[in-house]
Amino acid sequence: MTTNSALAIEATGLVKAFGDTLAVDGIDLAVRRGSVYGMLGPNGAGKTTTIRMLATLIRPDAGTALVFGHDIVKASDEVRAAVSLTGQLASVDEDLTGRENLILIGRLLGLKRQAAKARATELLEAFGLSEAESKLVKNYSGGMRRRLDIAASIVVTPELMFLDEPTTGLDPRSRNQVWGIIRALVAGGTTILLCTQYLEEADQLADGIAVIDHGRVIAEGTPTQLKASVGSGALRVRLLDPEQRPLAEQVLDRELGDIILEPDPAALSASCSDADRAAGAVAELARSGVRIANFSLSQPSLDEVFLALTGHPAEEVPSEEPDPTEEEQPA
Amino acid sequence: MSQTPTTKRAPAATDADETAVRKAIASTTRPPRPNALSTALTFGWRGMLKIKHVPEQLLDVTITPVMFVLMFTYLFGGAVAGSTGAYLDYILPGILVMSVLFVTVYSGVALNTDLTKGVVDRFRSLPIWRSAPLVGSILGDSVRYVLAGTVIIVVGVILGYRPEAGVPGAVLALGLVVVFAFGLSWVFTTLGLLLRSPNAVMNAGFMGIFPVTFLSNVFVEPNTLPPILEGFVNVNPVSTLATASRGLMEGNADAGDIVTVLAVAAALTLVFAPLTTRLYQRG
Numbered sequence: 001m002t003t004n005s006a007l008a009i010e011a012t013g014l015v016k017a018f019g020d021t022l023a024v025d026g027i028d029l030a031v032r033r034g035s036v037y038g039m040l041g042p043n044g045a046g047k048t049t050t051i052r053m054l055a056t057l058i059r060p061d062a063g064t065a066l067v068f069g070h071d072i073v074k075a076s077d078e079v080r081a082a083v084s085l086t087g088q089l090a091s092v093d094e095d096l097t098g099r100e101n102l103i104l105i106g107r108l109l110g111l112k113r114q115a116a117k118a119r120a121t122e123l124l125e126a127f128g129l130s131e132a133e134s135k136l137v138k139n140y141s142g143g144m145r146r147r148l149d150i151a152a153s154i155v156v157t158p159e160l161m162f163l164d165e166p167t168t169g170l171d172p173r174s175r176n177q178v179w180g181i182i183r184a185l186v187a188g189g190t191t192i193l194l195c196t197q198y199l200e201e202a203d204q205l206a207d208g209i210a211v212i213d214h215g216r217v218i219a220e221g222t223p224t225q226l227k228a229s230v231g232s233g234a235l236r237v238r239l240l241d242p243e244q245r246p247l248a249e250q251v252l253d254r255e256l257g258d259i260i261l262e263p264d265p266a267a268l269s270a271s272c273s274d275a276d277r278a279a280g281a282v283a284e285l286a287r288s289g290v291r292i293a294n295f296s297l298s299q300p301s302l303d304e305v306f307l308a309l310t311g312h313p314a315e316e317v318p319s320e321e322p323d324p325t326e327e328e329q330p331a
Numbered sequence: 332m333s334q335t336p337t338t339k340r341a342p343a344a345t346d347a348d349e350t351a352v353r354k355a356i357a358s359t360t361r362p363p364r365p366n367a368l369s370t371a372l373t374f375g376w377r378g379m380l381k382i383k384h385v386p387e388q389l390l391d392v393t394i395t396p397v398m399f400v401l402m403f404t405y406l407f408g409g410a411v412a413g414s415t416g417a418y419l420d421y422i423l424p425g426i427l428v429m430s431v432l433f434v435t436v437y438s439g440v441a442l443n444t445d446l447t448k449g450v451v452d453r454f455r456s457l458p459i460w461r462s463a464p465l466v467g468s469i470l471g472d473s474v475r476y477v478l479a480g481t482v483i484i485v486v487g488v489i490l491g492y493r494p495e496a497g498v499p500g501a502v503l504a505l506g507l508v509v510v511f512a513f514g515l516s517w518v519f520t521t522l523g524l525l526l527r528s529p530n531a532v533m534n535a536g537f538m539g540i541f542p543v544t545f546l547s548n549v550f551v552e553p554n555t556l557p558p559i560l561e562g563f564v565n566v567n568p569v570s571t572l573a574t575a576s577r578g579l580m581e582g583n584a585d586a587g588d589i590v591t592v593l594a595v596a597a598a599l600t601l602v603f604a605p606l607t608t609r610l611y612q613r614g
Binding site: 052055056057058077080081083084085087088089090091092093094095096097100104105107108109110111112115122123125126127128136152154156157180181183184185187188190 | 349351362455613
């Protein structure tokens, strides 16, 4: 295998099985240095397993992968020196305070005691966690925990960061904060491999996306290409006067087509994935005298992407690997 | 001339200060990799912090040993040795051994509990000595062993136990027991990584540690036992450890016993420490 220095990750034919379940079934990835690469897929598609292989936590059954030119099996130590992992279960110690967590990681990475403390202070301030620094992490909110988790990943700024569903379960405000932090990381030159179930998240952050289903890459491209191939976003309009809905229907049918009359008697939507066309249609509604309460252009959901790409909706596979959080009690 | 638009910039809804985040990201260089020992000590520090935050967890290394000393001394003293005072002289070093060895089971339970937390993934993805998290946590646990042992000796002294070799003898005996416990802990950390739940580790651990401690000379002189049992008791390293501890406390320890105890501890560490590390890294 030749090393391509422009690539942060170069994976070929990665395979991992857990018992009879083939969690990852031949995944190839090529992630450019300095980019954000999104892996999009439902629970159990094999995203986490792929990340865990690349982060050297588990060995692939077959295939090879290079991280900055280092083989993940043969040179796992070099790989570990370049990457940071932010797991689906927040990878911080719940029984310690936020501050202690950051000092712990700093010390383990080789910072002297004073330097580790100073770095912890700097990160706690930057991530808005100063007030909570001496609370135990188990008492943190989901958003705070995520921020601490990411802060712990950049105690020494990594060259490559794995983010496994960084916003799953967060409220919109916390989600926006996490997105802001990710953008700041990218601006600093860190390469990011992002796992997500949300097309919107991949669209907001990623330069390239691989759609994963049943352990395979089923589509790959830029967010724009992917959305174009899926096509079916929707313009949703809510009218001030339900009486005007037939008129609005006529206008939108002419402009966009594929009208859906919603259960709400004042609302309807039309198929549209292009913002310019949506703007034109809204202007046309206004010209025709339709009074609009509000309108929105929504992107296709993960389900729609899957429907378009595979002909079936995104299925949740119950577990892609033994979940370390769930203990099986012996009977 | 174009008019300057009066657009306001939407404030980013954030507690995290993006400028500060950018600065923090830009401001580090990777320090040289720390040596194995300092990494292990950092993990030991983590163990200390946990005790600091949840001091109740020390109950099983303080209250339980006190109960053992009181129960065994007053329950069996008269029957086994004719008087509680005479029995205390015989049994105290033995109870020291037993109590500290019981605590080693908790090292395995604690490791198993740790594995259910996401933080282990972070530790495993750090560029550090692979055994550091394990060596560190057992070093941290050694503090618990020392504490349990000290409690026993102090209670014994309160009840009238007077070791011939005085404080130095007691300290040496405690030291020897803790070194052996360090070696034995690796057996239970291995178990902690093989079994699925903390409860299973606890059950299996005590199923092993009970016979090994009771079928020794901790409680009774082996020559009172049936021949087969006596044979086992005489080769049980826990007997050797109890004999050596008594010897150190009384100032007449047999060097051979001490060497045997240290050799067994070293052997357990050599076999089970690498095994634990492999299991831990495999995840």
